[in-house]
Amino acid sequence: MSREDTRWLRVSMLAALVLSPLAWRRPELSLPGERWLEFATAIAYRPFSVLRLVEAQAAAATMPVLAEPTERGSVERLEELLDAALRAGHPVVPATVLRSYGRGGGGNRDSLELELRVGREEAAQLSGRPVVFGTSLVGFVAAAEPGHGDGQRLRVELLNHRDRKAEPRRWIGVGESRVAPRLRKLELLVEAARPEAPHPLRVLHAAPRQLDTWSPDRSPYWVRTQESRVLHPDLPGGLLLGRLVDVGYLDEGFVLRRYIEPLWDPRSLVRVGILLPDSEDRRRPRRPGVSSRQVLSLRRLWVSPPGFSYRRYLLSGAGMHPGAAILSGDRCLGLVEWARGGLAVAEPLGVRGQVLSLMWMDPEQSRIHSLVVRGCGLGAHGAWFEILHPPEQSGDLTGGTLFSGVLGRYFPHGLRVGEVDARRGRRFHARTSGFDTWPSRVFHPAGEPDD
Amino acid sequence: MWFLVRVLLLLYVVGTEQYLLGRVGTWIPDSTAILLVFCGVKRSPKTAVKWILPLAVFRAFFHPGALLFHIWLLLVAWLVAHTTRRLFFAERWQLQFLLGVGLAWILSEAQGLLLADDGQDPLGRGMLAALVTGLVTPGLLFCFTAFESRVGPEPVFVGTGEETR
Numbered sequence: 275m276s277r278e279d280t281r282w283l284r285v286s287m288l289a290a291l292v293l294s295p296l297a298w299r300r301p302e303l304s305l306p307g308e309r310w311l312e313f314a315t316a317i318a319y320r321p322f323s324v325l326r327l328v329e330a331q332a333a334a335a336t337m338p339v340l341a342e343p344t345e346r347g348s349v350e351r352l353e354e355l356l357d358a359a360l361r362a363g364h365p366v367v368p369a370t371v372l373r374s375y376g377r378g379g380g381g382n383r384d385s386l387e388l389e390l391r392v393g394r395e396e397a398a399q400l401s402g403r404p405v406v407f408g409t410s411l412v413g414f415v416a417a418a419e420p421g422h423g424d425g426q427r428l429r430v431e432l433l434n435h436r437d438r439k440a441e442p443r444r445w446i447g448v449g450e451s452r453v454a455p456r457l458r459k460l461e462l463l464v465e466a467a468r469p470e471a472p473h474p475l476r477v478l479h480a481a482p483r484q485l486d487t488w489s490p491d492r493s494p495y496w497v498r499t500q501e502s503r504v505l506h507p508d509l510p511g512g513l514l515l516g517r518l519v520d521v522g523y524l525d526e527g528f529v530l531r532r533y534i535e536p537l538w539d540p541r542s543l544v545r546v547g548i549l550l551p552d553s554e555d556r557r558r559p560r561r562p563g564v565s566s567r568q569v570l571s572l573r574r575l576w577v578s579p580p581g582f583s584y585r586r587y588l589l590s591g592a593g594m595h596p597g598a599a600i601l602s603g604d605r606c607l608g609l610v611e612w613a614r615g616g617l618a619v620a621e622p623l624g625v626r627g628q629v630l631s632l633m634w635m636d637p638e639q640s641r642i643h644s645l646v647v648r649g650c651g652l653g654a655h656g657a658w659f660e661i662l663h664p665p666e667q668s669g670d671l672t673g674g675t676l677f678s679g680v681l682g683r684y685f686p687h688g689l690r691v692g693e694v695d696a697r698r699g700r701r702f703h704a705r706t707s708g709f710d711t712w713p714s715r716v717f718h719p720a721g722e723p724d725d
Numbered sequence: 726m727w728f729l730v731r732v733l734l735l736l737y738v739v740g741t742e743q744y745l746l747g748r749v750g751t752w753i754p755d756s757t758a759i760l761l762v763f764c765g766v767k768r769s770p771k772t773a774v775k776w777i778l779p780l781a782v783f784r785a786f787f788h789p790g791a792l793l794f795h796i797w798l799l800l801v802a803w804l805v806a807h808t809t810r811r812l813f814f815a816e817r818w819q820l821q822f823l824l825g826v827g828l829a830w831i832l833s834e835a836q837g838l839l840l841a842d843d844g845q846d847p848l849g850r851g852m853l854a855a856l857v858t859g860l861v862t863p864g865l866l867f868c869f870t871a872f873e874s875r876v877g878p879e880p881v882f883v884g885t886g887e888e889t890r
Contacts, residue, residue, distance in 0.1 A: 282770035283807070290800040297797035301839045304791040315786040318733060319740055579747020584789045584847050619786075626789065626842060650842045658842075 302627050313614040316575075316588055323575050323590055323617060349604060349688050352635055352677055355642045356545045359408050364510060366406065366547030369428065373682045374540035382469050383540040386413070386430040387683075390548075394418065397428065404509050404549040405430045410538055411499060411513040412546055414443070428548075432540060433515070434474035436466045444478065445509065446502045447534075449487060449495040449518050457492060460485050464497070464515060464534060473519055473533035480532055488520045488529070497534050510549070539663040541631045542644035544679050544687045569601060569717035572618075577711060583651035586611075587620045587712060594618040594718060598684035600708070601717045606678050606689035607708030610718070622708035623691055624649040624657020631679030632659075632691060634671055643669075644679060656692060656705040671702050684719050732779045735760070739783045751849035754858040757784065758829040761799065762862050763869055765806025765824065766815045773803050789840050789847050798835055802828045818863035825862030829855035 275283075296303060317323060360366055369390040374383045392400065397418040405412045413432040436442055442465045449460035460480055467476040487495045495518035501511040515534050522530035572591035578584070587608070589600070594613035599606050600620050608622040623630060628649035635642045646663035676691040692706035738756050745753045757780060764773035781795035788795070806824050813820050833855065837846040 276769075279770050282774060286770060286774060286800050287804060290797060290804060293793055293797035293800070297794045298839060301790045301794035303793060304785075305793060308785065308792045311782045311792070312786045315736065315782055318736055319786075578787065579743055581747060582847055582849055583841055583843075583845070586787075626840065626847075651847075 309612040309614050312612065312619065313617055316617050316619070320575050320588065323588070348635070348639065348675060348690070349677075351639045352633065352642065352688055355635070355639075356633075359642070360406070360545065360547040363409075363512075364406075365550045367400075367550060368545055368547050370545050370687065371543050371680045372427070373680060374432075374543065382434060382474070384432045384435040385416070386432065386540065386543065386546070388428040388430060388546070390428045391425045392428055393425065397426065400428065400548060402508065404513070405546050406513060406549055407538055407543055407546050409512070409514050410536065411509075411515055412536075412538065412543065415548060430546065432474075433536060434466045436468070442466050444505055445515065446500045446505055447497040447515050448500050449480075449497045451487070451492045452494050452496055454492060458482070458485060460487060460495060460497075460518070461500075462497060462532075467533060471533065472521075473535045475516060475534035475536070477518075477532035477534065484527070484529060486527065487518055487532075488524050494518065508551070537664070538644075539646050541629070541646045541681075542663055542679060544631070544633060544644060568720040570720050572600070572716050572718060574712060574714045574716065575617075580711060583653075584625050585622055585652060589618045589620055589716070590616055591618070591718070592616060593720065595684045597682045598718045599678065599681075599686065599689060600712070601689060601719070602707070602713060604688075604690055605707035606691050607712050607716060609681070609685060622652065622657065623706050624652055624659060624704070624709075626651045629662070630659075631681055633677045633679050633687070634674045634694070635677065637673045637675075643671075646679075650701060652709065653703050656695070656703055656709050658701055658703050661700045661702070670697060672697055676704055676706075686719055728775070735776075735780060736783050739780070739787060743787050746848060751851065752853045752857050754861050755829040755832060755850065755854060757799070758802070758825055758832055758855075758858050759862050759865055761803045761828050762806050762821060762824045763866055765803050766810050766821060766866065767870060770807065773807070777803060788836070790836070794839070798832065801835075802831050805831065821863040821866055822859045824859075826855045826859030829858035 357368055360368055367390070369388040372387045372389050374386050376383050376385070386405075400415045401417045403415045405415060411433065413430045413435065416429040416431045418426070431437075444463060444465045447462040447464050449462055451457045460482070462477050462481075463479040464475050464477055467474055486492060497515040497518055499506075499509055499511055499513045499515060501509070514537065516536035517534065519533040519535050520529045520531075521533065522528050570591060570593050572589045572594070574587055575590055576588040578586040587600075589610075594610055594616075596610055596612050598610045598613070600608045600610065606623065608620045609628070610618045610620045612619055621628070626649055630647050630649065632645045632647055633642050634645055643664075645661055647659040647661055650658035650660050652658075671694045674694050676694060678685065678687055678689040678691055680687050690707060692704040692709075694702050694704050696703040742753060742756045760776060760780065764776055768776075777796065777799045781792055781799055784790070784795040784799075785792040790798075806828060809820070809824060815821075829850070830852070833846040833848070833850045836848065837844050841847050
């Protein structure tokens with residue numbers, strides 16, 4: 275073997291060695307320029323797609339159309355249940371969540387972007403108002419940024435949001451045993467924990483300091499806000515902060531630190547309410563459901579072979595974004611994995627590794643659950659999902675209908691995803707709308723001018 | 726230019742394999758394993774790496790798993806073939822058969838282990854596909870070599886200087 279061959283062999287061995295941990299732990303992790311390589315592959319494999327791209331870029335093809343409503347009844351019922359979940363005993367402004375994201379560092383989601391658009395004055399009025407989901411306190415309306423113009427979207431800083439430049443927000447709370455409410459209550463001073471902490475909120479002071487809140491006959495303790503004229507004069511009492519989590523030598527009756535774990539997950543929030551002072555009572559008109567949403571047309575260029583636990587579609591069209599929903603009527607078929615220059619690869623819902631926010635509605639259409647799930651691959655006639663949130667979800671979901679939750683600006687809530695037909699532990703199987711081969715013409719939500 | 730044409734051919738081979746997997750059956754031979762045996766047995770490490778990179782891009786487009794994962798998988802499989810060549814007689818069809826079976830099995834198992842929750846190869850391949858791959862590998866390797874010697878650029882003879890003395 276020549277010296278050059280030896281060098282290449284050594285480099286290859288070294289590369290294989292270095293890539294091993296990454297390939298084992300994160301086989302789905304893509305490089306920054308990788309999507310362009312896949313785009314070039316798509317063009318080389320389907321050269322005629324270039325003509326389709328030209329067509330799609332033409333103005334006539336990019337005119338948004340209205341999605342045809344097919345099952346308006348269940349979607350309308352879902353919207354009613356979402357609104358009903360906001361009743362916190364105070365006047366609220368309902369607002370649909372567009373996306374949850376991290377602003378404060380550490381990779382944690384600590385902010386929400388709402389669909390609600392307000393003027394400069396109204397933004398200033400609403401700034402700092404508490405935001406709730408049911409009786410849970412979720413966060414506070416963020417202050418309008420200096421360049422905030424009229425018609426900008428509102429932003430919510432979640433409870434775990436920490437501003438590096440400002441003092442952290444603190445709340446006074448009361449912990450009460452869920453199983454024995456007559457037991458002594460725990461008084462708490464709470465603030466957002468650091469991003470590296472195991473739970474979003476931490477307890478600064480507790481009185482009595484060593485009160486047993488972890489014994490099986492006392493746990494769990496739920497913490498609710500208490501009115502305080504000094505710390506938070508606008509925050510009403512009785513709003514749920516979360517469940518108390520104790521860390522320490524609990525067997526010996528000694529607690530070192532206490533944290534609070536909220537009962538909601540930022541990814542599972544679909545609609546929240548902005549609390550108004552009790553003197554005000556105004557309800558904003560809800561925006562129309564997805565059935566009248568503007569959508570853009572896409573053409574299917576290629577589909578991977580059916581019958582396997584993954585599937586890919588090569589689509590062409592204008593205005594596609596990664597993470598956008600693929601629709602047919604008001605049914606959600608899948609989501610865009612990557613999009614470049616008018617081409618996109620989309621996958622059905624439920625392929626392995628996808629993290630989705632879904633809403634489950636019972637067969638009687640009387641209640642909904644927000645779920646965060648991870649796709650486990652396609653099954654015989656649908657997809658398997660694993661429930662990530664809520665952690666204690668144990669009820670039987672079989673027979674219920676799944677709707678999309680919130681997954682970014684281009685993945686609206688309320689799209690029909692499928693029906694649950696089997697459950698195995700924390701996993702369930704759903705007959706998903708996008709399992710069968712997609713029609714040759716599908717749609718995706720059109721963005722708004724400033725999106 | 727020749728390299729680009731052959732890379733394009735490779736893309737269509739991988740694409741056709743995908744098409745046949747869904748329509749004919751999962752016993753279709755694994756073109757990736759065959760190419761890796763060819764690179765491991767007949768080609769230098771530099772040429773092998775030159776083929777592995779575009780093949781990894783195509784696999785990242787057609788299969789689950791990202792580019793880095795496929796580069797790693799192909800490098801590992803190729804290193805197995807290359808090391809085996811140095812230990813045995815690479816021209817023997819029995820060795821080429823065993824390498825074809827082995828690499829197809831390694832690729833299938835690694836994909837099942839790392840890309841699927843149930844441990845099954847996402848492409849549905851099993852031992853039958855590995856055996857079929859092994860069976861066709863020696864014949865295809867012979868065809869590749871013949872094709873390359875007739876169609877490829879003329880080899881340039883570089884003398885040692887001894888013959889001019």
